[in-house]
Amino acid sequence: MRRAAALLCLVLAACGGTPLAPLLPSYRDASVPIASKADFDPARFAGRWYQIAAYPVPFQNGCASATAEYAPRPDGTLAVRNTCLGPQGDPIRAITGTATPDGPGRLDVELSGVPFSAPLWILWTDADYRVAVLGQPDGRAGWILARDRRLRADLRAAARTVLEFNGYRLDALRETPPG
Template sequence: MRPVCALFLLCAISACGLGGPGFRDPSVIIASNANFDPARYAGRWYEVARYPNAVQSGCAGAIADYQMQPDGSLAIRETCLDGTGAPLREIMGQATLSGPGRLSVRLAGVPGAAPYWVLWVDEGYRTAVLGQPDGRAGWILNRDPVIPADRLTAAREVLAFNGYDLTDLQPSGAMIPR
């Protein structure tokens, strides 16, 4: 199999939540944020930490821009960053609300949709925790590139409460204060 085809297949499998172990204990009940407001969520988010996933392979960090659409969905533009913060590549997509705090995300070039659950957003919509219920992916996002220590601690606690193993959580570039 050609390397490019193998990479695409790996990305597709990861994005759809198929194959490979997850990063959370499936016996732990996972809950999405029932009060999630997509309109307040819209805007720019900086990835602070993530679990390894094939779609973001080679990215030191990412910036995700969500824009409300007239039909209530969110258009997504995710920019993968290199180690200096320069853009490497972009992927476009769309997120539709599939339940309270639950998004069905379709990314361009990736077959199928993946469930992204909003596990927590702080009251000011400054920090968010997203995860896939099968535990194959998870992210800590923040409105600013640097997250305050108290909100980072809270975000990590939310992941742990939902059964995620924090040992595999990777900081994204230099976005977490040293």
């Protein structure tokens, strides 16, 4: 139980804005301005997303891939479920929580069993909400997500450009093998 609680704390610490944030690396140049998606639509964002690429975070140690699911709730928040998948696509572990809108393209995420919340910014989505780039303002985590397990090369390049534009180091970004 202690080990699980410590792991959960490290998950959110990777999100920044937490007491543990200084213990984890930042993948972003803090001198570069970062911007969230001003016209973000939580209803269009809802649904299942597959991880295409990510910066290392403790929760995903041992994961071959991952999914993130967002579902609208009556109170205007989003239910969150992040699942770590094994090599055959089988769930290894999952964590659930709530994402509360905190400005245009900005969510405040609380995960079950974790004593603090963390900011999650939607940096970009394509026009059809088929691809998304998410990041933490302090650069301790970031993801390229897509509705499908595979992503066209031009959309992958666009997502990488968004990360780079927002000050993220691309050399630390880890590609997720398609399942």
